[in-house]
Amino acid sequence: MTNIILCGGSGTRLWPISRTLMPKQFVPLFEGKSLFQLTVERNQSMCNAQMIVSNAEQYFLAVDQLTAMKSTKNHFLLEPLGRNTAPAIALACMALPPEEIVLVTPSDHLIKDEAAYLLVLKQAMEQASLNHLVTFGITPTSPETGFGYIEANGLEVRSFTEKPNAATAQHYLEQGNYYWNSGMFCFKAGLFLDELQRYAPDIYTASRIAYDNASKEGIIRIGYDDMASIPEESIDYAVMEKSDCVRVIPSDMGWSDLGSFDALYEELPKDAQGNTQNDHHISIHSHNNLLLSHRTVATVNVDDLLIIDTEDALLISKKGSSQHVKEVVNELKKRGSHLSNIHLTAHRPWGVYSVLEDTPGYKIKRIVVHAGKRLSLQKHFHRNEHWIVVSGTATVTVGEKTFLIRPNESTYIKMGEIHRLENMGKIDLILIEVQVGEYTGEDDIIRIDDDFQRQ
Numbered sequence: 001m002t003n004i005i006l007c008g009g010s011g012t013r014l015w016p017i018s019r020t021l022m023p024k025q026f027v028p029l030f031e032g033k034s035l036f037q038l039t040v041e042r043n044q045s046m047c048n049a050q051m052i053v054s055n056a057e058q059y060f061l062a063v064d065q066l067t068a069m070k071s072t073k074n075h076f077l078l079e080p081l082g083r084n085t086a087p088a089i090a091l092a093c094m095a096l097p098p099e100e101i102v103l104v105t106p107s108d109h110l111i112k113d114e115a116a117y118l119l120v121l122k123q124a125m126e127q128a129s130l131n132h133l134v135t136f137g138i139t140p141t142s143p144e145t146g147f148g149y150i151e152a153n154g155l156e157v158r159s160f161t162e163k164p165n166a167a168t169a170q171h172y173l174e175q176g177n178y179y180w181n182s183g184m185f186c187f188k189a190g191l192f193l194d195e196l197q198r199y200a201p202d203i204y205t206a207s208r209i210a211y212d213n214a215s216k217e218g219i220i221r222i223g224y225d226d227m228a229s230i231p232e233e234s235i236d237y238a239v240m241e242k243s244d245c246v247r248v249i250p251s252d253m254g255w256s257d258l259g260s261f262d263a264l265y266e267e268l269p270k271d272a273q274g275n276t277q278n279d280h281h282i283s284i285h286s287h288n289n290l291l292l293s294h295r296t297v298a299t300v301n302v303d304d305l306l307i308i309d310t311e312d313a314l315l316i317s318k319k320g321s322s323q324h325v326k327e328v329v330n331e332l333k334k335r336g337s338h339l340s341n342i343h344l345t346a347h348r349p350w351g352v353y354s355v356l357e358d359t360p361g362y363k364i365k366r367i368v369v370h371a372g373k374r375l376s377l378q379k380h381f382h383r384n385e386h387w388i389v390v391s392g393t394a395t396v397t398v399g400e401k402t403f404l405i406r407p408n409e410s411t412y413i414k415m416g417e418i419h420r421l422e423n424m425g426k427i428d429l430i431l432i433e434v435q436v437g438e439y440t441g442e443d444d445i446i447r448i449d450d451d452f453q454r455q
Helices: 035-044 056-068 085-094 114-129 166-175 189-199 201-213 224-228 235-240 261-267 322-334
Strands: 002-006 028-030 049-054 074-078 101-106 133-138 149-153 156-161 178-188 246-251 281-284 290-292 297-300 305-309 314-318 345-348 351-359 362-369 377-379 383-391 394-398 401-405 410-413 419-422 429-437 446-449
Touching: 002 035, 002 085, 028 035, 035 056, 035 101, 049 056, 049 085, 056 074, 056 345, 074 085, 085 101, 085 189, 085 201, 085 235, 101 114, 101 189, 114 133, 114 178, 114 246, 133 149, 133 189, 133 235, 149 166, 149 246, 156 235, 156 246, 166 178, 178 189, 178 235, 178 246, 189 201, 189 235, 201 224, 261 290, 261 305, 261 322, 297 305, 314 322, 351 429, 362 419, 383 394, 394 410, 401 410
Parallel strands: 002 049, 002 101, 049 074, 133 246, 281 297, 290 305
Antiparallel strands: 101 178, 133 178, 149 156, 149 178, 305 314, 345 351, 351 362, 362 429, 377 419, 377 446, 383 410, 383 429, 394 401, 394 419
16 A cells, blocks of 8 residues: 655744745644644554655655654655646555555644554555545544534445534434544545546546646656646545545544644643643743744743744744734735745755744845755846855856865855855865845846756
8 A cells, every 4th residue: 555645835834933845744733743644654564565645845855754763765746836636646546556555744743642553544444445535534523613524324434524614514413424524535546536427527637638648757747838828626525526536534633633733732742731731931920821842932821832942033823823824924924924825944955954044135144954865056137146065065156167165264255256166075064155135035146057956
């Protein structure tokens, strides 16, 4: 069985810890592990390989985290833009033998009862081997209006319902034969493609063209124009709600989609006052608060708050209101702010950088380039750059010249000059970069050549 892991999405409801270039599935929230890593871990015993569907930016995050956990047998399919789950799953299935059973899982769900989970997987595999499209129905514990529901008669699916109102959700809870739609599936790759071709032929045809045209040299890379031509649709609408071979496995396994800070609060360990445990929190007569921060935060006589403190943004909300956080992200985008997109510390395919200071006219960064890696060959239209090496040796190309810079040495890159930074050594290269110019945004980069095939 192959685990298709869907890594798309930016987790806007968990801003500011989740950003476009560091979405929630890659944030180490649970004892230093990310939801993505936990997903890989719990499925490895049942699956002999992972097919990870991601975009180009998140690919490098996934590779780093898989390397850290020494995971093998990983395959990647990279989408240049998201077209929802039906095309993503279709493209992944096209890369597999028709009889291969696939387990489709999001990368950002938490499952606490792994023993129950493995039993559910075995049931799902049995049904999938009998040529059924299997979905996992979560036994509801409350009248949740943020989930879709599945009506079942035993294992047979009667209907799907999208996010009902509170009264309807309460009715479903009382009926006992309705389940939350988990977004997890199990089926033969060929059966899913057959059903997709039958019920959504436009998606199937466009996906087949995109897959056939894709680059397949180690990593499957879908072309932008081909991806854009695929209709955008979820697997539920495209196939599951129409097919007559769908089965549901009722599941009670401590599942959470961690779609909000309220949901995250329920899953984190707490102190005697009901506050989430945090060594940096000084709590004076404060109770039942979620606090995420790496610096000292004191609360006095406050209850039931969500306090999310990062290097460049602070979110404070009442518990119960965290579904509205995505409205903050929408407002940031309207203002043209980078805060919805990236943290001050950003992970790149060649290493990592941290913004130390950013003011009008200049920006200062600490840059770490891993051994054997190099940045793109590039130029800038609006800034000059000064590089000062702190540790390691930098190989620098400016125009037609290539030279070395050692610790406590520096160089200067004029605006418009073509240049490249490379670490040919065996240890990390650490340098300080000072950008000076009227505009120092990350989009002032014209890439001429890039090892990582970025635009």
